[in-house]
Amino acid sequence: MEKYILLRHRDVPEIDQLDVYKANDGLVAFEKVVKSMQPADVTLEVKNSGLRGRGGAGFPTGIKWGFLPNNSWPHYVVANADESEPGTFKDREIMESNPFQFLEGLMIASYAVQANQAYVYLRGEFWQLAAFLDEKIKDLEVAGYLGEKILGTDYSLKINTHLGAGAYICGEETALLESLEGKLGQPRLRPPFPAAVGLYGKPTLINNVETLTNLPLIIQKGADWYRSFGTEQSPGVKIFSLSGCVNKPGNYELPLGVTYQELIFEHGGGIVNDNKIKAVMSAGASSDVVVADDFCLQTPLAYETCLDRIKAPLGSASIIVLDETVDMAWLVSKTVNFFKHESCGKCTPCREGTFWMDSLTKHMMANESRSEDIDLLRSVALQVQGKCLCALGEFSTMAVVTAVDRFRADFETHVRS
Amino acid sequence: MNKLYNKYEKEILGILARYPAEGKRSAVMPLLFLAQRETGYVPTEALSNIAEITGISETDVASIMGFYTLFHAEPAGRYRIQICTDLPCALRGSESYLEQICEKLGVKEGETTADGLFTVEAVKCLAACHRAPMFQLQGDGEIKYYEDQNVEITMQIVEEIRHKVAAEQEA
Numbered sequence: 258m259e260k261y262i263l264l265r266h267r268d269v270p271e272i273d274q275l276d277v278y279k280a281n282d283g284l285v286a287f288e289k290v291v292k293s294m295q296p297a298d299v300t301l302e303v304k305n306s307g308l309r310g311r312g313g314a315g316f317p318t319g320i321k322w323g324f325l326p327n328n329s330w331p332h333y334v335v336a337n338a339d340e341s342e343p344g345t346f347k348d349r350e351i352m353e354s355n356p357f358q359f360l361e362g363l364m365i366a367s368y369a370v371q372a373n374q375a376y377v378y379l380r381g382e383f384w385q386l387a388a389f390l391d392e393k394i395k396d397l398e399v400a401g402y403l404g405e406k407i408l409g410t411d412y413s414l415k416i417n418t419h420l421g422a423g424a425y426i427c428g429e430e431t432a433l434l435e436s437l438e439g440k441l442g443q444p445r446l447r448p449p450f451p452a453a454v455g456l457y458g459k460p461t462l463i464n465n466v467e468t469l470t471n472l473p474l475i476i477q478k479g480a481d482w483y484r485s486f487g488t489e490q491s492p493g494v495k496i497f498s499l500s501g502c503v504n505k506p507g508n509y510e511l512p513l514g515v516t517y518q519e520l521i522f523e524h525g526g527g528i529v530n531d532n533k534i535k536a537v538m539s540a541g542a543s544s545d546v547v548v549a550d551d552f553c554l555q556t557p558l559a560y561e562t563c564l565d566r567i568k569a570p571l572g573s574a575s576i577i578v579l580d581e582t583v584d585m586a587w588l589v590s591k592t593v594n595f596f597k598h599e600s601c602g603k604c605t606p607c608r609e610g611t612f613w614m615d616s617l618t619k620h621m622m623a624n625e626s627r628s629e630d631i632d633l634l635r636s637v638a639l640q641v642q643g644k645c646l647c648a649l650g651e652f653s654t655m656a657v658v659t660a661v662d663r664f665r666a667d668f669e670t671h672v673r674s
Numbered sequence: 675m676n677k678l679y680n681k682y683e684k685e686i687l688g689i690l691a692r693y694p695a696e697g698k699r700s701a702v703m704p705l706l707f708l709a710q711r712e713t714g715y716v717p718t719e720a721l722s723n724i725a726e727i728t729g730i731s732e733t734d735v736a737s738i739m740g741f742y743t744l745f746h747a748e749p750a751g752r753y754r755i756q757i758c759t760d761l762p763c764a765l766r767g768s769e770s771y772l773e774q775i776c777e778k779l780g781v782k783e784g785e786t787t788a789d790g791l792f793t794v795e796a797v798k799c800l801a802a803c804h805r806a807p808m809f810q811l812q813g814d815g816e817i818k819y820y821e822d823q824n825v826e827i828t829m830q831i832v833e834e835i836r837h838k839v840a841a842e843q844e845a
C-alpha cells in the first residue's frame with residue numbers, strides 16, 4: 258500500500274527516472290487530459306477537488322485558473338520554485354526526488370490554460386537542481402511528452418527553467434515576474450493581476466511547486482478521491498516542513514487537519530533534550546509567534562482552523578518549533594534582520610521600518626536598550642502594518658508584535674529601566 | 675558582437691532561445707551568471723557586453739547585478755563558504771558553527787583566507803533547515819550544498835579543496 262501522494266519517492270525508489278515514473282502510473286493523467294479532455298473540464302475537476310494553493314495564501318487553484326481571459330493570447334504558466342521562506346524546504350525535496358510528478362503537474366496546468374510556454378522560476382541557490390530539472394525536461398522531450406504536437410495532438414508545450422539570484426522577494430508572484438523579465442525583483446502594483454497582465458504583459462498563471470505536484474493524481478483518481486483526505490475547507494494532503502527544536506526535523510506529508518500535537522510529538526519525535534515546548538510559528542519567519550499551550554497544540558493544521566482558533570494563518574506550513582530555552586527577543590532580532598535584508602526597498606514603511614526594527618533589536622541583544630525601546634519596537638511594527646505595497650512589509654511585523662505581547666519578560670531581561 | 679558573446683556564443687544563443695523575441699531582456703540574469711563563472715565576480719567590461727546582447731542600458735545591468743545577492747561586483751576568495759545562520763538553522767547551532775569555522779580558517783565573517791581560496795559569509799535561509807548546520811559553496815561557476823555539517827566534516831572538505839587546487843597548480 259502506497260503511503261504518499263506527493264513524496265512518492267519514499268514509496269517508489271528511483272521514481273526520478275522516467276521509465277520508473279511511467280511504470281508507476283506516471284504521465285497517465287497528462288495523456289488523458291491532452292488526448293481526451295477539454296481544458297475547461299480539467300479546470301472543473303481541479304475546482305471540484307478543492308485544492309488550495311500551497312505557496313502560502315491558500316487560494317483555490319481551479320478558481321485561479323478560471324481567471325485567465327480567453328480573448329488575450331498567448332498565456333504563460335510559471336511554477337514558483339523560489340522557496341525562500343525561512344523554515345520551508347518542501348518544494349526542494351519534491352523537485353529533487355519526484356521531479357516528473359511536479360513537471361507533469363505543470364504540464365497539466367499549462368494544458369488547462371492552453372499555454373504553450375511554461376517557466377520554472379527557481380531560486381538561484383537551486384543551481385544544481387535546475388540543471389537536474391533540465392535533464393528531466395529533456396527526457397520528456399525525447400519521449401514526446403513535450404515539444405510540438407504532443408502525442409499526436411495539436412497541443413504544443415515548451416518548459417524552461419530560470420534561475421533567480423538570491424532575493425526572497427522574488428517568491429512574491431509579481432516580483433517574480435519582474436525578475437523573470439530581467440528586471441529588479443520588485444512587486445508590481447495590483448490590479449491588474451497576473452492572470453490578466455502577467456509575464457511580458459500576457460495572461461499568466463503562477464502556481465507553487467507543491468500545488469502543481471498534486472495535479473496528476475487528482476486528474477487520475479478524481480476530485481472525490483482527493484477530498485477523502487483533509488478537511489471540508491482544506492481538502493487533501495500537505496507537506497509540513499518541520500524545523501527548530503524538534504528531534505526529527507524534516508518534511509512530513511500528512512492530511513490537512515492533523516494537529517500540532519500529532520505533527521510535533523508523534524511524527525517529529527518531540528522536543529530536543531526533553532525540553533518544554535514554548536511556542537510555534539506556522540508560516541516560517543513570517544508568522545505570529547503562538548504560545549504552545551494545549552489549545553494551540555490541539556489546533557488542526559488547516560487553512561480555516563489555524564485562522565479561527567489561533568488567528569495565525571497556516572501559510573506555507575513551515576512549522577518552526579521553539580522550546581523553553583529560546584529567547585524571544587533574540588528570535589525577533591533574527592526575523593527582523595531577515596526582512597531588513599530582504600526588503601526590496603520600493604516602499605518607505607517597509608524599507609525604513611525593517612531598518613529601525615533591526616537596529617532596535619540589535620541594541621537590545623547588546624543590552625544597550627532602555628525599557629521604552631520595547632514599546633518603541635512594537636510601535637514601529639504597527640506603523641508598518643497596512644501601509645505596504647506587498648505582503649513582505651506585513652510579514653516583517655508579525656513576530657515582533659506577537660512576541661512582545663506574549664513574551665514581554667524575554668525582552669525585559671535585555672533592557673535597563 | 676563582443677567579448678562575452680564571442681566566448682560563449684553557443685551557450686548564449688541557447689539562453690536567448692528560452693525567451694520570446696520581445697523578452698530578450700530576460701537573459702540578463704543568466705548572462706550575469708555566465709559572466710562571473712570564471713572569476714567569481716562580474717568584470718566591469720561584461721556589463722556593457724550584457725547590455726549590448728540584451729538591448730538594455732549598462733546602468734540597468736549594473737543595478738540588477740547589485741540587487742541580487744548571488745552576483746558579485748568584487749573579487750573575493752575563489753570559493754565562498756556561505757553558512758546559513760537564519761532562524762531555523764540558528765536554533766540548531768549554526769551561529770556557533772560559523773564562529774568555529776571562522777576561527778579554524780583564521781578569518782572573521784566576510785573575510786578571505788590568506789591563500790585567497792575561501793571567503794566565509796553568513797547567509798539567509800537556503801531551504802535546508804532540517805539539515806543544519808549547512809553551507810553552500812559558491813565558486814568555479816557552481817553552487818553546491820553541504821548539509822548535516824559539523825566543524826570536523828567541513829574542515830575535511832576545506833582540506834580536500836585545498837589539495838585539489840594545489841594539484842591543479844602543479845599540473
Ligand SMILES: Cc1cc2nc3c(=O)[nH]c(=O)nc-3n(C[C@H](O)[C@H](O)[C@H](O)COP(=O)(O)O)c2cc1C
Nearest residue numbers: 310311312337339340341428429430464465468648
Ligand atoms: C514576500 C513573499 C514571498 C513569497 N514566497 C513564495 C515562495 O517562495 N514560493 C511560493 O510558491 N510562493 C511564495 N509566495 C506566494 C506567491 O506570491 C503566490 O501567491 C504563490 O506562488 C501562488 O501559488 P499557489 O496559488 O499555488 O500557492 C510569496 C509571497 C510573498 C508576499
Ligand code: SF4
Nearest residue numbers: 603604607645647650
Ligand atoms: S513591502 Fe517591502 S518588499 Fe514589498 S514592495 Fe514594499 S519595500 Fe518591497
Ligand code: FES
Nearest residue numbers: 758763800802803
Ligand atoms: S534556516 Fe538555514 S536553511 Fe533554512
